[in-house]
Amino acid sequence: MKKKVKVVAAVIENELGEVLCALRSPQMALPNLWEFPGGKVEKDEDIYTALKREIQEELHCTIETYDLHNDHTHEYETFIINLIAIKAKVVEGTPVPTEHSKLIWLKKENLPSLVWAPADIPAVELLVNEK
Numbered sequence: 001m002k003k004k005v006k007v008v009a010a011v012i013e014n015e016l017g018e019v020l021c022a023l024r025s026p027q028m029a030l031p032n033l034w035e036f037p038g039g040k041v042e043k044d045e046d047i048y049t050a051l052k053r054e055i056q057e058e059l060h061c062t063i064e065t066y067d068l069h070n071d072h073t074h075e076y077e078t079f080i081i082n083l084i085a086i087k088a089k090v091v092e093g094t095p096v097p098t099e100h101s102k103l104i105w106l107k108k109e110n111l112p113s114l115v116w117a118p119a120d121i122p123a124v125e126l127l128v129n130e131k
């Protein structure tokens with residue numbers, strides 16, 4: 001049976017309405033694909049606490065979470081992911097890529113120009129259709 005992982009990802013918007021996109025490095029699982037930064041939820045951790053912890057660890061900044069954006073389950077070749085995307089904004093510091101190859105801010109309409117991790121596509125499509 002495939003392993004199931006619960007992953008939280010931050011849809012971080014800036015004051016221009018742009019969204020932060022992160023490029024997975026060649027060393028990571030799903031290498032060289034774009035994603036929303038985040039990571040696995042630990043046992044007994046709530047999703048919002050997990051997301052703030054992951055962002056602090058990997059982008060060295062503090063976020064405030066607000067709306068749940070999308071909750072989607074996707075089956076990869078080797079595992080099943082429950083990807084929970086949560087809207088957030090940076091409240092302290094500036095995101096720096098400590099694990100990712102690159103971070104970029106993109107207007108929502110331009111998000112489909114990147115090659116996203118397959119599990120992220122529904123969350124991306126929802127964003128593109130937002131005003």
Ligand SMILES: Nc1nc2c([nH]c(=O)n2[C@H]2C[C@H](O)[C@@H](COP(=O)(O)OP(=O)(O)OP(=O)(O)O)O2)c(=O)[nH]1
Nearest residue numbers: 007009029030035036037038039040081117119120
């Ligand atoms: N963080 C994140 N991971 C995603 C997204 N879409 C997607 O398919 N994934 C996959 C990639 C990984 O297989 C898994 C999350 O792993 P990760 O490497 O980011 O999480 P982590 O920091 O907790 O990892 P680890 O060191 O505990 O292995 O989910 C996404 O938008 N954000």
